[in-house]
Amino acid sequence: MITFASCFVRCEATVTSVPIDPLKATFWIWVEYRRQKPEPVLMQAETAHPADALRRPERNDPAFLAKIAAEQKIEPQDEMPDDYRKHLVRQISQHAHSEIVGMLPEGGWITRAPSLKRKEVLLAKVQDEGGHGLYLYAAAETLGVSRQSLLDALHSGRAKYSSIFNYATETWADIGMIGWLVDGAAIMNQVPLCRCSYGPYARAMIRICKEESFHQRQGFDIVRSLVEGTTEQKAMAQASFERWWWPTLMMFGPHDSDSVHTQASDWGIKRLSNDELRQRFVDVTVPQAAYLGLTIPDPALCWNAERGHYDFGPLDWDEFWRVVKGGGPCNEARLSARVTAFENGAWVREAAAEHARKRKFERAAKPAEKIAA
Amino acid sequence: MAATTLVFGVLPQADALRLADTCLLWAHRLSEWCGHGPAIEEDIALTNTALDAIGQARALYQAVALARGDGSSEDTLAYFRDPDEFCNLSIAAVANGDYAQTVLRSLYLSAWFISVWEGFAHTNAIELHRFAAESAKAARMCFRHASDWAVRFGDGTGESRARMERALLLLEPFVLELLDAELTGSPAQSRSGSFRQRIDACFAQATLSPLSVGSSRGSSAAERRALLTEMQSLARLHPTARW
Amino acid sequence: MSQVHDQNSGNDWPLFEVFVRSKQGLDHKHVGSLHAADDTHAISLARDVYTRRQEGVSIWVVPAASITASAPEQKSDNFDPMANKIYRHPTFYDIPDEIGHM
Numbered sequence: 182m183i184t185f186a187s188c189f190v191r192c193e194a195t196v197t198s199v200p201i202d203p204l205k206a207t208f209w210i211w212v213e214y215r216r217q218k219p220e221p222v223l224m225q226a227e228t229a230h231p232a233d234a235l236r237r238p239e240r241n242d243p244a245f246l247a248k249i250a251a252e253q254k255i256e257p258q259d260e261m262p263d264d265y266r267k268h269l270v271r272q273i274s275q276h277a278h279s280e281i282v283g284m285l286p287e288g289g290w291i292t293r294a295p296s297l298k299r300k301e302v303l304l305a306k307v308q309d310e311g312g313h314g315l316y317l318y319a320a321a322e323t324l325g326v327s328r329q330s331l332l333d334a335l336h337s338g339r340a341k342y343s344s345i346f347n348y349a350t351e352t353w354a355d356i357g358m359i360g361w362l363v364d365g366a367a368i369m370n371q372v373p374l375c376r377c378s379y380g381p382y383a384r385a386m387i388r389i390c391k392e393e394s395f396h397q398r399q400g401f402d403i404v405r406s407l408v409e410g411t412t413e414q415k416a417m418a419q420a421s422f423e424r425w426w427w428p429t430l431m432m433f434g435p436h437d438s439d440s441v442h443t444q445a446s447d448w449g450i451k452r453l454s455n456d457e458l459r460q461r462f463v464d465v466t467v468p469q470a471a472y473l474g475l476t477i478p479d480p481a482l483c484w485n486a487e488r489g490h491y492d493f494g495p496l497d498w499d500e501f502w503r504v505v506k507g508g509g510p511c512n513e514a515r516l517s518a519r520v521t522a523f524e525n526g527a528w529v530r531e532a533a534a535e536h537a538r539k540r541k542f543e544r545a546a547k548p549a550e551k552i553a554a
Numbered sequence: 555m556a557a558t559t560l561v562f563g564v565l566p567q568a569d570a571l572r573l574a575d576t577c578l579l580w581a582h583r584l585s586e587w588c589g590h591g592p593a594i595e596e597d598i599a600l601t602n603t604a605l606d607a608i609g610q611a612r613a614l615y616q617a618v619a620l621a622r623g624d625g626s627s628e629d630t631l632a633y634f635r636d637p638d639e640f641c642n643l644s645i646a647a648v649a650n651g652d653y654a655q656t657v658l659r660s661l662y663l664s665a666w667f668i669s670v671w672e673g674f675a676h677t678n679a680i681e682l683h684r685f686a687a688e689s690a691k692a693a694r695m696c697f698r699h700a701s702d703w704a705v706r707f708g709d710g711t712g713e714s715r716a717r718m719e720r721a722l723l724l725l726e727p728f729v730l731e732l733l734d735a736e737l738t739g740s741p742a743q744s745r746s747g748s749f750r751q752r753i754d755a756c757f758a759q760a761t762l763s764p765l766s767v768g769s770s771r772g773s774s775a776a777e778r779r780a781l782l783t784e785m786q787s788l789a790r791l792h793p794t795a796r797w
Numbered sequence: 798m799s800q801v802h803d804q805n806s807g808n809d810w811p812l813f814e815v816f817v818r819s820k821q822g823l824d825h826k827h828v829g830s831l832h833a834a835d836d837t838h839a840i841s842l843a844r845d846v847y848t849r850r851q852e853g854v855s856i857w858v859v860p861a862a863s864i865t866a867s868a869p870e871q872k873s874d875n876f877d878p879m880a881n882k883i884y885r886h887p888t889f890y891d892i893p894d895e896i897g898h899m
């Protein structure tokens with residue numbers, strides 16, 4: 182238990198420890214932090230959630246935590262602490278936004294894919310990401326927020342999405358790197374979420390992980406054909422690898438010691454820490470890169486027999502925070518592409534809604550005919 | 555290359571290429587919507603049509619390459635022919651415009667493809683028969699999707715109706731070709747009958763006036779040139795590369 | 798089921814729950830939800846969104862607002878009394894060995 186708990190101690194945060202089940206000698210550490218600005222979406226969720234009539238347990242409610250410790254799923258209508266609900270809305274919607282924004286860097290290469298086979302595969306892959314976004318928005322909606330309000334938060338810049346999609350796809354090799362590295366890292370993050378405590382999220386993740394299985398392979402396959410190709414193709418692959426390696430490692434988030442932590446572990450939402458996941462990713466990817474003959478742009482990278490893991494050099498956290506805060510190469514382009522698509526689509530959505538209203542009205546006006554039919 | 559080479563044993567090469575090029579360029583236009591559609595659900599629906607069209611283009615190019623037997627491949631046909639060697643229906647290359655134009659083009663092309671694929675229902679060439687039957691299913695799905703939207707737009711809001719009417723005007727110069735395009739083994743007359751029937755039924759439901767066919771023929775050669783410059787850019791930069 | 802309490806502007810497509818029969822002979826199973834303008838639209842989108850890998854042979858869509866769910870706070874009142882009706886289960890009865898399978 183001590184090692185379990187100790188990995189959740191975060192600096193720059195108040196740490197409180199509360200015993201919940203003395204029999205099992207279970208302790209949990211509660212890291213409290215204040216968000217810099219209120220998030221309207223979450224406040225909406227708080228006031229509008231479906232379980233208004235229900236008892237809303239405290240965040241450290243022993244019965245709730247015991248249920249989670251017993252691996253029982255929480256379903257939309259079950260009682261849950263407000264903070265649990267808020268945390269989920271934030272996490273699931275950020276995840277959904279990432280899938281949708283994530284369509285853009287790859288989507289830009291569909292029209293230029295260098296062979297018909299690659300074009301077809303990439304199109305199917307990017308389409309899958311749209312599907313993932315949908316599954317996730319739907320999971321978030323079970324918590325009492327509308328997709329519309331989540332999209333508003335994205336479009337107004339209040340909501341975040343994975344920073345990795347703020348990097349540019351400069352060459353075709355980048356499409357390979359995204360599949361191999363970025364989807365690879367995402368899968369590493371997502372597989373544990375299939376067991377997360379919130380039922381609709383876990384079920385969405387199971388579906389997503391099933392679909393993801395070809396994404397990483399198609400990326401690896403692209404990179405492989407490049408390193409086995411012409412001198413220019415090889416150079417393209419190495420240069421692209423160098424661009425994507427560090428940003429991919431940053432996808433796992435800040436160091437455990439620096440991450441603001443919202444007891445997601447105790448709630449059964451996050452099962453492995455950022456650094457654990459990052460280490461896993463490095464450990465499985467280094468041999469793959471070696472197979473491909475790609476050089477990892479990290480002089481500090483070496484096998485540590487004692488730890489049984491690869492050691493790797495420090496990440497550039499200044500860059501990490503700069504991109505998170507909107508200073509990445511493509512932050513503006515990505516967001517404006519989403520906003521434009523949404524605004525240009527307004528009349529389409531309106532027309533469909535209006536037509537549906539007319540049809541409903543017509544049908545209501547002719548009930549006898551309907552029965553006769 | 556012999557001009558008489560038959561694809562699938564029965565189809566003149568020029569016809570096969572016309573179908574393949576039309577599929578490919580249309581798929582290209584549809585794929586431009588990926589990530590930019592009016593709703594995520596629609597992105598996925600458009601992409602499904604694009605995937606079907608690319609699949610059909612590939613099958614046809616492969617069959618052409620096989621019939622030629624001269625070392626050409628689906629990719630040499632798609633990436634290394636010059637724009638004026640393409641023989642697509644003009645409407646396929648027209649730039650997307652707004653969603654009404656995209657929907658109308660899909661409506662026209664899917665209705666045309668239904669008439670083409672169904673026209674091969676009685677062919678003795680087994681491969682072509684199988685391919686056409688599969689393609690007809692996809693075309694009917696696309697037609698249903700496009701026709702649902704045409705009805706929503708025609709009978710939706712004032713704005714959607716105005717946009718639909720504008721789309722009808724913009725695409726009118728490309729309709730004639732849909733009616734009289736020659737394909738061996740599939741008489742234009744019976745195809746145009748099936749085409750008109752579908753379109754008129756849809757327009758009636760959409761409360762739009764019946765299909766009007768002008769006498770002029772529009773050209774999308776410039777748009778095709780731009781499209782292919784983009785599509786072929788990377789492949790032509792590395793002519794010896796394999797991907 | 799999903800419940801959305803936000804004020805919709807009126808032009809947001811309503812939410813539909815999607816059920817898919819994965820194979821002839823099996824029940825329709827809830828697979829997720831989506832937004833659509835009406836039922837026809839919902840069916841067509843469900844096909845694109847939820848059966849891209851041939852996951853189904855039949856689709857149902859139901860407006861999420863039409864679903865009435867049992868009250869969660871009555872979960873134990875509703876379902877706990879069933880737990881003590883053990884005579885409903887075949888294992889409640891002893892069948893002599895000589896009889897064999899029944």
Ligand SMILES: [Fe+2]
Pocket residue numbers: 280309310313389393
């Ligand atoms: Fe995904």
Ligand SMILES: [Fe+2]
Pocket residue numbers: 310364393396
């Ligand atoms: Fe993916």
